[in-house]
Amino acid sequence: MSADSGTSGQHQHGDQPDACATEAPDRRYWTVDEHLADVLAQVSPLPAIELQLLDARGCRLAEDVTAAGDLPPFDNSSMDGYAVRTADTVGATEQYPSVLAVVGEVAAGARELPRLGPGQAVRIMTGAPVPPGAEAVVPVEWTDGGTGSGLAAQAMTAARADEEVRVRQQVREGAHIRRAGSDVTAGSTVLTAGTRLGPTQLGLLAAIGRGSVTVRPRPRVVVLSTGSELVQPGEPVGPGQISDSNSFTLTAAAQQAGAIAYRVGGVPDDAERLRAVLDDQLGRADLIVTSGGVSVGAYDVVKEVFEDYAGMDFRTLRMQPGKPQGFGRIGGVPLLALPGNPVSAYISFELFVRPVIRTMLGAAEVHRPVVRAVCTAALRSPAGRRQFLRGRYLAERGEVAPVGGADSHLVGALAMADCLIVVPERAESVAPGEQVDVVLLAD
Structure with missing residues (x-):
């Protein structure tokens, strides 16, 4: 594969800071905004189910x-205790309690409720409907000397035995009652x-x-990476081979964005094999994301296969990393073909794939938040390209610090970053202390 189509640190060419040399005069170079707008114009929220x-x-x-x-659908008690009329508790104290006759008991789920009259109380449990005539609930701890859970239980038992309860405190109207509609009202x-x-x-x-x-519904996203050099993590890595990291990074990113994601292991550089895998995956995909094989290398089979489909378009973007991009439809399913270097693939996902997933979800906000921050170090950027550098955002100080270099194979630095530092196309450098746009990556 070509340099920007690889999937590991072994590929160290492609989207490098000095790699913006001569551009073919007859090739169209898309801006990041143009490519994103074109992609989003061709996707829409999934049909409701x-x-x-x-x-x-x-x-x-x-x-x-x-x-x-x-x-709640009815007035109910928020405490274990006694349903009472407030007038019957006026002046009640520890020394001079109100003595009320217990005329019944109401548990949660009760349908038949005793009516409460003057000088009467009804035992009531948490969540039980308030009986007619009751104006408040006295917690069991306020009765017969109950001051804790053990004493409260004893007080309830004692009240059953002699069919009366001593109320030690005055209670206000509505106390310990959850009123019907106090949380949600009908029609709201x-x-x-x-x-x-x-x-x-x-x-x-x-x-x-x-x-x-x-x-x-959550979109179903199939993620596959291409390259004959790829082996599954945990398997022995032979000469010229690397562990497939992109499919794990991109699958996790799709899940984080809200999708149901299916990871397909590395597909070798074989056109027939890739066609077979795609045909097999189309039935369960609302979106397909590939990494690798979109540059100009001799074995970039993604372009070879996808160019057979009408509507697939491979583009060169004025960005770093992630210059080569592909977008189109296969069997009616949108497909985004990303470059293979791990940083290029991840940044391309954040810029282009995540907004597609969020659009399919029907989310109001499809883009990552962008803030302004003071850059703590000097930066260099190739003329004419929008550069996305990895960084750590120091929110409390309003600063951002670069992490690692600009190379698109630095997965160690990528794992330490929580944002992207954006250097616009018109800028070739950023001085320490200058403000920059920062794309926040943390959810």
């Missing part, structure tokens, strides 16, 4: 969700379209009685 709640985790709502009823919008469904959102949907919901 209805899923059971747990199957919808990680998806985004395709509808506003309104509550059919109140939540509880979640809006575009909301990502996590554990708490799914819990809310279940609480209002929704068993299923209409969502944009």
Whole structure:
């Protein structure tokens, strides 16, 4: 493979700081923005489907969700204790408690409720419906001297025995009662379209009685890397071979972006083998991402295979790293072909593939956040290219520090970075203390 098509530190040419020499006059050079805009113009959110709640985790709502009823649906107790009329507790103290007759008991889920009259109390458990006539709930700890869980239990038992309870404190109206609709009112919008469904959102949907919901499904992304030099991590590495890292990096990145990702191991530099793998994967893919084989090397079979399909386009971008890019459709499925050097592949994913996944998800924000920060070191950049350097963002100081060099094989430095430092096409250098755009990578 050519230099920018490799997948490991053994490939040390291609997108280097001094590699922007002579450009062919008859070749079109795309800017980063032009390529991204063209890609995003050809993808759209996936069609909405209805899923059971747990199957919808990680998806985004395709509808506003309104509550059919109140939540809680009825007044209920927030404590174990006694339902009472507030007038019957006026002036109650430790020395002079109010003595009330216990006329019944209500547990969570009870349907038949005793009616409370003057001078009466009803034993009530947490979550149980408040009986008619009750205006407040007295915690069991406030009764018959109960000051802790053990004493409280004794107090409840004692009250059962003699059918009366001594209330040691005055209680205000509504105390320890969860009112119907105090959380959610009937007819209100509880979640809006575009909301990502996590554990708490799914819990809310279940609480209002929704068993299923209409969502944009998580796109299924197939990730494959190409190269006869690739071996699976953990297998012996022979002469001229390297461990396949790109498929792991890109699969994890797709999952982080919200996709369901399938990793396909390294595909050798064989056109027929690549065609067979693609045909096999099309049935489960909403998007295909490849790395390697998109440059000008003699064994760049990705271009050889993909150029057989109408609509596939291989481009040269004014960026570093990641100059060679491919985009199109195979069997109706969008495909992004990324360069093979690991830094080139990852940065290309962040700039182009992640926005596609986020668009398919129906996310409101498809791009990584960008901030301005003061660069702590001098930088050099090739004229006419937008350079993306790895960095560490120091938010509390408003600074960014470069990590490693500009070479596109430095996976050690890439693993230490949490942002990308952007040097625009018009700049050939950045002086220490200058402000730069910083793309934040951490979720």
